[in-house]
Amino acid sequence: xxxxxxxxxxxxxxxxxxxxxxxxxxxxxxxxxxxxxxxxxxxxxxxxxxxxxxxxxxxxxxxxxxxxxxxxxxxxxxxxxxxxxxxxxxxxxxxxxxxxxxxxxxxxxxxxxxxxxxxxxxxxxxxxxxxxxxxxxxxxxxxxxxxxxxxxxxxxxxxxxxxxxxxxxxxxxxxxxxxxxxxxxxxxxxxxxxxxxxxxxxxxxxxxxxxxxxxxxxxxxxxxxxxxxxxxxxxxxxxxxxxxxxxxxxxxxxxxxxxxxxxxxxxxxxxxxxxxxxxxxxxxxxxxxxxxxxxxxxxxxxxxxxxxxxxxxxxxxxxxxxxxxxxxxxxxxxxxxxxxxxxxxxxxxxxxxxxxxxxxxxxxxxxxxxxxxxxxxxxxxxxxxxxxxxxxxxxxxxxxxxxxxxxxxxxxxxxxxxxxxxxxxxxxxxxxxxxxxxxxxxxxxxxxxxxxx
Amino acid sequence: xxxxxxxxxxxxxxxxxxxxxxxxxxxxxxxxxxxxxxxxxxxxxxxxxxxxxxxxxxxxxxxxxxxxxxxxxxxxxxxxxxxxxxxxxxxxxxxxxxxxxxxxxxxxxxxxxxxxxxxxxxxxxxxxxxxxxxxxxxxxxxxxxxxxxxxxxxxxxxxxxxxxxxxxxxxxxxxxxxxxxxxxxxxxxxxxxxxxxxxxxxxxxxxxxxxxxxxxxxxxxxxxxxxxxxxxxxxxxxxxxxxxxxxxxxxxxxxxxxxxxxxxxxxxxxxxxxxxxxxxxxxxxxxxxxxxxxxxxxxxxxxxxxxxxxxxxxxxxxxxxxxxxxxxxxxxxxxxxxxxxxxxxxxxxxxxxxxxxxxxxxxxxxxxxxxxxxxxxxxxxxxxxxxxxxxxxxxxxxxxxxxxxxxxxxxxxxxxxxxxxxxxxxxxxxxxxxxxxxxxxxxxxxxxxxxxx
Numbered sequence: 001x002x003x004x005x006x007x008x009x010x011x012x013x014x015x016x017x018x019x020x021x022x023x024x025x026x027x028x029x030x031x032x033x034x035x036x037x038x039x040x041x042x043x044x045x046x047x048x049x050x051x052x053x054x055x056x057x058x059x060x061x062x063x064x065x066x067x068x069x070x071x072x073x074x075x076x077x078x079x080x081x082x083x084x085x086x087x088x089x090x091x092x093x094x095x096x097x098x099x100x101x102x103x104x105x106x107x108x109x110x111x112x113x114x115x116x117x118x119x120x121x122x123x124x125x126x127x128x129x130x131x132x133x134x135x136x137x138x139x140x141x142x143x144x145x146x147x148x149x150x151x152x153x154x155x156x157x158x159x160x161x162x163x164x165x166x167x168x169x170x171x172x173x174x175x176x177x178x179x180x181x182x183x184x185x186x187x188x189x190x191x192x193x194x195x196x197x198x199x200x201x202x203x204x205x206x207x208x209x210x211x212x213x214x215x216x217x218x219x220x221x222x223x224x225x226x227x228x229x230x231x232x233x234x235x236x237x238x239x240x241x242x243x244x245x246x247x248x249x250x251x252x253x254x255x256x257x258x259x260x261x262x263x264x265x266x267x268x269x270x271x272x273x274x275x276x277x278x279x280x281x282x283x284x285x286x287x288x289x290x291x292x293x294x295x296x297x298x299x300x301x302x303x304x305x306x307x308x309x310x311x312x313x314x315x316x317x318x319x320x321x322x323x324x325x326x327x328x329x330x331x332x333x334x335x336x337x338x339x340x341x342x343x344x345x346x347x348x349x350x351x352x353x354x355x356x357x358x359x360x361x362x363x364x365x366x367x368x369x370x371x372x373x374x375x376x377x378x379x380x381x382x383x384x385x386x387x388x389x390x391x392x393x394x395x396x397x398x399x400x401x402x403x404x405x406x407x408x409x410x411x412x413x414x415x416x417x418x419x420x421x422x423x424x425x426x427x428x429x430x431x432x433x434x435x436x437x438x439x440x441x442x443x444x445x446x447x448x449x450x451x452x453x
Numbered sequence: 454x455x456x457x458x459x460x461x462x463x464x465x466x467x468x469x470x471x472x473x474x475x476x477x478x479x480x481x482x483x484x485x486x487x488x489x490x491x492x493x494x495x496x497x498x499x500x501x502x503x504x505x506x507x508x509x510x511x512x513x514x515x516x517x518x519x520x521x522x523x524x525x526x527x528x529x530x531x532x533x534x535x536x537x538x539x540x541x542x543x544x545x546x547x548x549x550x551x552x553x554x555x556x557x558x559x560x561x562x563x564x565x566x567x568x569x570x571x572x573x574x575x576x577x578x579x580x581x582x583x584x585x586x587x588x589x590x591x592x593x594x595x596x597x598x599x600x601x602x603x604x605x606x607x608x609x610x611x612x613x614x615x616x617x618x619x620x621x622x623x624x625x626x627x628x629x630x631x632x633x634x635x636x637x638x639x640x641x642x643x644x645x646x647x648x649x650x651x652x653x654x655x656x657x658x659x660x661x662x663x664x665x666x667x668x669x670x671x672x673x674x675x676x677x678x679x680x681x682x683x684x685x686x687x688x689x690x691x692x693x694x695x696x697x698x699x700x701x702x703x704x705x706x707x708x709x710x711x712x713x714x715x716x717x718x719x720x721x722x723x724x725x726x727x728x729x730x731x732x733x734x735x736x737x738x739x740x741x742x743x744x745x746x747x748x749x750x751x752x753x754x755x756x757x758x759x760x761x762x763x764x765x766x767x768x769x770x771x772x773x774x775x776x777x778x779x780x781x782x783x784x785x786x787x788x789x790x791x792x793x794x795x796x797x798x799x800x801x802x803x804x805x806x807x808x809x810x811x812x813x814x815x816x817x818x819x820x821x822x823x824x825x826x827x828x829x830x831x832x833x834x835x836x837x838x839x840x841x842x843x844x845x846x847x848x849x850x851x852x853x854x855x856x857x858x859x860x861x862x863x864x865x866x867x868x869x870x871x872x873x874x875x876x877x878x879x880x881x882x883x884x885x886x887x888x889x890x891x892x893x894x895x896x897x898x899x900x901x902x903x904x905x906x
Binding site (some may be wrong): 042068069070072093168171172175176179180181182184185190192195250251252254256257259260261262263264267268271442 | 465521522621629634638643644646702703704708715716723895
């Protein structure tokens, strides 16, 4: 519980179909449906009758990037405060009930959304909805609830971020990468601002964003749409709209013109490493096919031991103990594409980075072979199929898409989108977005920082 | 007209007294007084009867850093639109009147304030106030006024920023330096956002911030407080409060933990240069004496040909054709302290930066000699005295201070503050704020960027 995550599952996991193309069998994803209650709450149902269990998730379309200037951390803070009890149910009661029926629960906050979820036997779904509906409207936010919890989030920040050189570097890289949008501010918040968040901030945020017309309820598992509709109407359906949430502003990033570096020198760094992070479009901001091309490029360049980076730099050239790539495809605004490496022996970070750059340059110059492309499409789909075995994953795929500007149909059509990507599209996306000007290179080193400090 | 300025006169110019310490003669600054009208407008009067002229300035306590996310450039855009005419006076009439009485006018926008001013013969002061009061309340903001002017600001941006590699670098350095506050966004705005500013944005900004209770009127010249009070009441005094401006939020910067670099490579760069910009406190955010110490440090390190950087690197060592330092002391939030150099011949930017660093390190290690300190205090004051001969400068000094959280007394007491600074305080400020972690080093180079791209 109380997790926060800067980024979430890559959209690559959204492919929950069984076949790469053509005559796809009917899947759980295909059977997903959606409807809205009169108060504006969206409900998504993903039936799966293999076992008598359900995953119930509430997605609020608000995250750290919706925070007001000077109030960083309030989105994640409110996630904590949602466990502090309501006028009807004191703190801990909801969790006790979940435990007593053998269920599990969790919650997390990202830049774009905040999520609460439970997995329980199907007969308890209505009870979960009752409790979630209750805390959507009746949360008690007094000093007794707020002030002690502020210590908790500050401690969470200390242990996860401030005591971790790689996290410090990630924060500094994010701040340098995003020149305009709120994404440059850490999801958990800056400590100097978190320390001053108070009851009024929490109430203002709760009243503004925690309203049925700003939420998506997702139920995956042994249910039908009719069952869910009835339960939802009896619980969430009784809530009034409490506010009209403002438009979700994600200021666009201006075209970057200057390559940047960030060097974090800390005596606790025993293993230097280098990351190059490029400003890249997300599925919400990319042109047609571009995000799918970047998904495949990340896989081809840097996913696992068969990737180009691993094979060429770890196995063949022996300059790295690890090297890879990833792409955070889901966001309302622009996002990041990352290449990284950990040098072997005396290899310098700059030399390793030049080698990584060489692998990328080769793709831009020579494209992707048919064989590599087919394999990548296969890998992407194969890894995604596993999501079907996990209710929470399946629900999370839909939630992520819907909370970042995608539709149910986008999710369903995603496999076809991936399948249609050509080598030329991948090369074009790499040449357009993975340029030095658009990048921030992060160096994690032990001091002295070899002339770069 | 239509100027914008990211930073303004350093607070060093605020010293408008004639003597370094002790028995100071009564100065124009000493005689400044202030009062408020019932509608909340602040008026400052700086009498100077040497010539029958006046400078009349209206300072709105709103600048680019008060803009909403996604609306960068609206503060400066509105400055332009303030010249488009009112319901009573069509576009151009105010300017024609000023010209016809032999006066001059100008306007500028910074991150923290927006200013309109005229210099005229004293008998026209009332007329200036009438026109300024008129456009404070009755501006016409229709599409015919707004849309053509948007082309003008975009063209201004193109010519000043986008066609100028050093400006591009400055923007990228600013964006990397300010990790939390709005100061990382250029005052003129990002082009992608400026292009979408419209009538509704202009009206919303005007209605929110252009109200008497958010303005300071400063009159310097051949007037008495009584004369100004009467004229102000007859003009500005008739305006209602149109809004209650929101608190001026300047999110604090978290303590930086990682040294950063920004490299702008452009074929039009014929002369490479290097700047190291440190996040530094302003007079508004510094601890006692710290900002005054940084003012003196900037002078000692890098103001003019007698400074340490110039003497050691240009004259003695011969590694630079130019080198210096400056400190932007006035801001509502944190600000910047800059060291820079232009290399001579084949000297690399990194080698030059190491030399610049050496000059700073020497100050931190050995302090400032009594002789150097006394001379610096003298220089700072001597240069400031000239401000007295220029009404606009004098008024601007007071306006800058009042619009960035200082008081009239702060301005008057500033000479004593400077005089009290010790070598230890300068060393302490340098050691605390001018560290690699707090810095962004900007490289302006011609491509190829020598391995740094």
